[in-house]
Amino acid sequence: AQKITQTQPGMFVQEKEAVTLDCTYDTSDQSYGLFWYKQPSSGEMIFLIYQGSYDEQNATEGRYSLNFQKARKSANLVISASQLGDSAMYFCAMREGLITGFQKLVFGTGTRLLVSP
Amino acid sequence: ETGVTQTPRHLVMGMTNKKSLKCEQHLGHNAMYWYKQSAKKPLELMFVYSLEERVENNSVPSRFSPECPNSSHLFLHLHTLQPEDSALYLCASSQDSQGPNEKLFFGSGTQLSVL
Numbered sequence: 001a002q003k004i005t006q007t008q009p010g011m012f013v014q015e016k017e018a019v020t021l022d023c024t025y026d027t028s029d030q031s032y033g034l035f036w037y038k039q040p041s042s043g044e045m046i047f048l049i050y051q052g053s054y055d056e057q058n059a060t061e062g063r064y065s066l067n068f069q070k071a072r073k074s075a076n077l078v079i080s081a082s083q084l085g086d087s088a089m090y091f092c093a094m095r096e097g098l099i100t101g102f103q104k105l106v107f108g109t110g111t112r113l114l115v116s117p
Numbered sequence: 118e119t120g121v122t123q124t125p126r127h128l129v130m131g132m133t134n135k136k137s138l139k140c141e142q143h144l145g146h147n148a149m150y151w152y153k154q155s156a157k158k159p160l161e162l163m164f165v166y167s168l169e170e171r172v173e174n175n176s177v178p179s180r181f182s183p184e185c186p187n188s189s190h191l192f193l194h195l196h197t198l199q200p201e202d203s204a205l206y207l208c209a210s211s212q213d214s215q216g217p218n219e220k221l222f223f224g225s226g227t228q229l230s231v232l
Contacts, residue, residue, distance in 0.1 A: 004159070033218060043205060045223035052218060091160070102148040102167045103211050103221050107160040 002027045004092050004108035011113050013082045020067070021077040021111045023092030029053075033095035034075040035105065036066065040088040048090075051075055082115045089113075120144045123208050123224035130198065131232055138193040138227045140208030148213040149191040150221065151183060154205040166191060167213050198231045205229070 003026040013019040025034065036048040051059045051066045059066040067076040079086055089112050093105040121142045130136050142149065151163040165173035166185040180202075182194040191208055205228050209221040 035220065037223075043207075043226040043228070045207065045209070045221070047220040047222070050218045050220065093160075102165050102172060102213050103150075103219060104162060104165070104173065105160075105221065109157060109159050 002029070002032075002094055002096050002106050004094055004106055006092055006108035006111050008111045009109075011111055013079075013113065013115055015084060015115055015117050016081055018078060018080045019082055019113065021079070021090050021092075021113065023075045023077065023108060025073050025075060025092075025094050027073075027094065029096075034066070034068070035093040035095070036064070036075075036077045037091045037093060037107075038086075038088045039091060039110070045091070049077065079113075084115050084117065087113060087115045120222050121208060121210055121224035123206075123227050125227060126225065127228045127230075129230045129232065130195070132198055132200075134198075135194070135196040137195065138206055138208075138229075140191040140193075140224055142189055142191075142208075142210040142222070144210055144212075144222060146210040146212050146222070147188050148211045149185060149188075150209040150211075151191070151193055152207040152209065152223075154207055154226070156204075160207070164193075195229075198229075200231050203229055203231045 005024045032053045034051045037045045049061045049064045051068045063080045065078045089110045091110045092108045096104045124139045148167045153161045163177045164183040184192040205226045207226045208224045
C-alpha cells in the first residue's frame, strides 16, 4: 500500500528565510505523482506544486520548489523567502494509480509551519 | 465566487439527527470527492463521483450516504452519527482528464461536531 510520511509535526521559520518541509513516500508503482497542498486556518486546501515520477527536473512554482530524490523516495518542499501568510498546515500527497481519470490521493499527516516576524 | 463552495461551514448535531452537507463547484469539472479530515490523521478519501457515477467508496459506514444529482453538486447525507464522526469534511473537484498532474480543488469544508 502507498504511504506518505511527514515527520515534522511543526516547523518555525523567520520571515524572509527559507524552510524545507520533509516528505517521504512508499510505493511499488513505477509511475506516480506527488503533490503539496497548503491548508490555512480557513480550511481550504490549496494546491502548491506537483512532481511526476518521470520528471527529470525538480518542479518549481514561484517561491515553492520540490526537492525530488527518487532513489531516497523523498519529495521535500522548499519555501524560499518565507512570508507571514505562509503560516499554515502543509500536506504532502501521492496519487495512486495513474491509469484512472479521477484523482485518488493519499495524504500525509501534515506539518504546521509558523512564520515569525 | 470561489471555485468550490461548501455549506454549512459549521454543523452541530445529535446522534439521532439527520442532516446533509452540500458542495457546489463552479469550475466545470466532472469529478467530485468527499474527504474526511480528523485531528492528527491523514485525510481519508470517502467517496468519488466521476461523471455523476460513484466510482469509489472507501468502506465508509452506511450512516454516510452520498448523492451527486449533477456534475456541479454533491451532497453527503448524515444520519445516526457517532461522536467519532466529528471531523472536518472536505469536498473537492477535478477534471477527469486522465492527466497525472490534474489537481484537486477543495472547498473550505464543513466542521461537524456530533454530540
